Amino acid sequence: MANWFSRTPRRVEVPRLRARNENQVTTKVDLVEFTPPLPEFLGRAAYVQLTIFENLSRAISSAPTVAAKTSIGRAAELSITKHRALADEIVEAGGAPAETMEPFTGAIDEFERMTHGGDWYENLVTCYVTAGFLDDFFVRLAAGLPAEAARHIASIYATGSGEQVLAEELSAAIAANPRLASRLAMWGRRLVGDTMLVARSALHYTEDHKSDEARIEPVFTELIAAHTRRMDALGLTA
């Protein structure tokens, strides 16, 4: 792989799937016009994944049962493996993982603090909602990277997430205590705003902000639709 880290820090120009001002209707909206340079993409994606892992590992430590610990363990395993693969990708591209992540830690740590739930159940919803949304988001954003990196990163995210495991834990908790439902639905609604902010901060805008917004909006509409399906799977209204 080319050394993307030794380049001067300018916008990496990638082949566009379509011209910027061509208002053609596409069936699948995408973010490729807003993809940041590879080091920035990897630094953010790797540190977000480390944060997802830390949230999952806290959910394991404070789990009410051994069954919950061991099943959430599967989600944590998938997440730390993704983080490691993204860190390996940084090395592959000629960078150092810690240095590459460093610039993005402040905002992502703050996001982590904002999305800290009041109890174990809220924290598990945080793991479920934020990981689901952000993995979705980074997969779409990766499509705008140089082809080889885009392929690698697509395969890293294709290893799956612990979403199913978390949905099962949460559904069981809600079934056992139906009063949790409205509180967790409300918590899910609050999370989506903070999560969208973190996603948006990864986008590189052009000079034409108004046109940018028009292009970005349909992608977020799709990401929110996926969020709604995730909440539905718990029997909760998004």
Place this chain on the structure above:
Amino acid sequence: MANWFSRTPRRVEVPRLRARNENQVTTKVDLVEFTPPLPEFLGRAAYVQLTIFENLSRAISSAPTVAAKTSIGRAAELSITKHRALADEIVEAGGAPAETMEPFTGAIDEFERMTHGGDWYENLVTCYVTAGFLDDFFVRLAAGLPAEAARHIASIYATGSGEQVLAEELSAAIAANPRLASRLAMWGRRLVGDTMLVARSALHYTEDHKSDEARIEPVFTELIAAHTRRMDALGLTA
């Protein structure tokens, strides 16, 4: 694999490498005479591994640098993968992971509390020392399991541990702050007692306790020698 879980809870008799009263000199001492039945082995080993993972994930959350977080992430990944493989082995043998671990959680949770360090450095020494010792121990103990299970479990532990990564983090910390050395050496000495207790509690003794002790002792001598090498690798006296 046979369903070891549906059997009546009696001692699983495994082929002995040597007769119990044969005082022959062997070059490699072993624990096969004291191996518990498969479900008990797996329940303990899987829950110990989950505890090792939880300690590592706490070390990640409280790490002083992003570099430490991401490098300890590799140790955590190896550990949670081992836990999951042991849990899969429980399912393979006809059991349920949580139920199989449950009987051993009290003592292992207490061990975890006893070995909780006063700060990040002590906690990292706990990860390094207890995981090193207990992985060594369970590998030896597994040799006494039924052949197929013994093979599977040997391959699970053969995937390696994060020992090297932890040694590097600790060595760097001690180099940066030499005053840590004596405190961490003392902490390592304290840990080894608690760790040996947890290991011993996994052994199934025969009726002849005196003869048992004579057979077990050389194994612990070897395990302690490995511990000493681990402390040496940090430049610390065991």
